Amino acid sequence: MIKLLSVALVAGLVFESNQQILKPNLVKPLPTKLPCVYLTHIQCWTNWFDRDDPSGTGDWETLYNLRIENPGKICPEPIQIEATTLSGVSVAAAGDVIFQNDASSGFICRNQDQTLKKQCNDYRVRFSCHPPFCGGACWTKWYDRDSPTGTGDWELLSNLKAENPGQICDNPIYIEAVTTDTMTPAISTGENFYAYNPTVGFVCRMEDQISGQCLNYKVRFGCQCP
Ligand SMILES: [Ca+2]
Ligand SMILES: [Ca+2]
Known part of the structure; x- marks a missing residue:
């Protein structure tokens, strides 16, 4: 959008x-x-990525891995990251304790950090970028x-x-x-x-x-x- x-x-x-x-x-x-x-006021979102699920140690949507697995699909210097559960619930609303959530390294939710339950939700992430990645x-x-x-x-x-x-x-x-x-x-x-x-x-x-x-x-x- x-x-x-x-x-x-x-x-x-x-x-x-x-x-x-x-x-x-x-x-x-x-x-x-x-x-x-x-024009740096132009921004666009990448596609959503969901490379991991929380069945192991947690949900690891790290930028390092996402780049390797999706070559050319993420701009060199993302400006923002957005993470939601697979059903679209925001991080804040989902209520998990998040280990990492930033545009330079990506998103990690570790199961060990959750106090009231054993597993994180399954999250997806996307990044915002500037031209020329956006076209424009x-x-x-x-x-x-x-x-x-x-x-x-x-x-x-x-x-x-x-x-x-x-x-x-x-x-x-x-x-x-x-x-x-x-x-x-x-x-x-x-x-x-x-x-x-x-x-x-x-x-x-x-x-x-x-x-x-x-x-x-x-x-x-x-x-x-x-
Ligand atoms: Ca003139
Ligand atoms: Ca995930």
């Missing part, structure tokens, strides 16, 4: 002029040498090539690519535009945009505004992670 929410959060920044969200699966892979920033986008730096002094603020992808060779992927999947002074999202300024999509870029024309003026915007592009 969190993975879906995270993707929706990023995709929500992307609007064609007709407000349709672009599909990221139409994009070619990025050359690996392009500069890239991963790899972001360029911010660009502000124009100011709204002529006909408007023109931050076209074609111009930005020509002026910044090798910095922007061939087919960006997301675009984000904010004002240069207060970082206000473009969609919150109330101005009308002639273009605002990751294929064309961003344009605010004076003639489309009631005030006859545009704010100054900067843009960045989200590319498929290498």
